[in-house]
Amino acid sequence: MKHPVDVNVGKRIRHRRWMVGMTQQQLAEHVGIKFQQIQKYETGMNRVSASRLWEISEALSVPVSYFFEGVRDEDAPAHVAEGTPGDILGDKEAMELVRSYYAIPENQRRRLFELARVLSESAA
Incomplete structure (x- = not known):
């Protein structure tokens, strides 16, 4: 088992x-x-x-x-x-998104993360 x-x-x-x-x-x-x-x-x-x-x-x-x-x-x-x-x-779509996210250069990834965080806070 x-x-x-x-x-x-x-x-x-x-x-x-x-x-x-x-x-x-x-x-x-x-x-x-x-x-x-x-x-x-x-x-x-x-x-x-x-x-x-x-x-x-x-x-x-x-x-x-x-x-x-x-x-x-x-x-x-x-x-x-x-x-x-x-x-x-x-979720396959979420995993694809995460994979794509980590393919972005780090400095751009940080800016994208900040944008997503701001958008999620304003949506709540």
Whole structure:
């Protein structure tokens, strides 16, 4: 039986890999394993060891803690209400937007972020 934390970590691996435009094969090559193992991690079928998670975090340029975001406690993922950021990661359009956002040069990205923040505040 899949453990909820393993499923959450796997989803976070998949989302981050997708956001940076990396294939399962490329990630597997970075950490020295076969892509089938990445598939098993991403579905939560196999647990990711601490050292392997460290290598994956290095390959995906995020801290190890990134993979545990959304976990409420040591054995249960947080249940997020519909429409919250946790659900947004499952939306293909939102993921495409995030990916495009990070493709913009940093100085322009900051200005775009500020514009979006101002617009969202005025819409509220």
